[in-house]
Amino acid sequence: MSAEKLLTLDFSKEEALTKVFPKLPVLTSKEAGWNGIYLAYDYHLPGETPEVAGQQHGIVIFTEVPTPIGAERKLDGCLRKEQVVQGDVVIVPANTGHRVQWDSAGGVIVLGFEPAILTHAIYEMVDVEQAAIAPHFAKPDPLIYQLGLTLKAELESGRLGSQLYAETIANLLAVHLLQHYSTQKLIIKNYTGGLPKYKLQQVIDYINAHLDRSLGLAELAAVVQMSPGYFARLFKQSINLAPHQYLIQCRVQRAKQLLCQGELTIAEIAYRVGFANQGHLNYHFKRLVGITPKAMLRHK
Incomplete structure (x- = not known):
């Protein structure tokens, strides 16, 4: 058939x-x-x-x-x-x-x-x-x-x-x-050296400007006019973090800054920096910082 x-x-x-x-x-x-x-x-x-x-x-x-x-x-x-x-x-x-x-x-x-x-x-x-x-x-x-x-x-x-x-x-x-699983043997080229510094900075600036919304790999790759796979490899070579790992680090860093300002609740900060809810902020914050956002507020 x-x-x-x-x-x-x-x-x-x-x-x-x-x-x-x-x-x-x-x-x-x-x-x-x-x-x-x-x-x-x-x-x-x-x-x-x-x-x-x-x-x-x-x-x-x-x-x-x-x-x-x-x-x-x-x-x-x-x-x-x-x-x-x-x-x-x-x-x-x-x-x-x-x-x-x-x-x-x-x-x-x-x-x-x-x-x-x-x-x-x-x-x-x-x-x-x-x-x-x-x-x-x-x-x-x-x-x-x-x-x-x-x-x-x-x-x-x-x-x-x-x-x-x-x-x-x-x-x-x-x-x-x-x-x-290809119909014929393909050789995947291996690129080294990471992103050029100016392209890496373009991506970093873009991520920090859009922390409050969902970002896709294709969207980030388009910032520097690369294919997603090529971009992901060079980005990780540049800073030793995958794009999604770096995005989470940026969100946690922005959350720390907002906590220090003391103008928003923890739940409001979670949404402001792009986490689904306060629980997700707590999880990643403690994983990367070592303490919860609430504990950080107590030690300000």
Whole structure:
């Protein structure tokens, strides 16, 4: 059956998942504001899916598998029986037919991300004209497994600022997929030396001017006219921190300044510097400063 005749799945529309599963997943990234990457998680009972072709690249990650799951999977026209265990992943490129029938319950993360992420993420590092992802049946991949769990945990925490974190992980996934699941071997260029000082300062100034809102990796990379993946690598080389780590440090530093001024409550400061709530400010403040904002006020 050709991809044109298959049921089309658009990961960007949460309700589209009901074409595949009997109900909406218990956790999705719909409200997270992530750019071009979508996550759905649920604990699925034995069942089957229709054959669908996603508009986005898809990654299926098996997270809780009490006993090996027997599955019959059709992927890109090939039919295979397999035993799926925790940590296995399935790679389904965009516009590729996929259906599966399975006999045991298990927790599953489904990631979808726009094909443009591959090219936008790393166009300085590979010849993107040769970049294409190949389908893969279930196999262990510790890095994808951990990155999937990290994204799920970020959603569950409800932290504001997860857009930057999610886009950073999406870029890591893009590089990993092209290195290990490409239709042909690609050499990822390695750049060293960090950002030029004036470009680093441009990004730092931009971050500090927009601490009160969610910032994305693509947005920061655009400030210095780079691809997100290239920018993220050089930024970390420059200051030994990933962009999302530096953003949190800036928010905590601004919170310290506002606490010293004594004009706002801790809750007001949390929102002013871009944290989702006072609890998130408390968590990062104590982690980086060593004491809570309340304790700092007592020792002013």
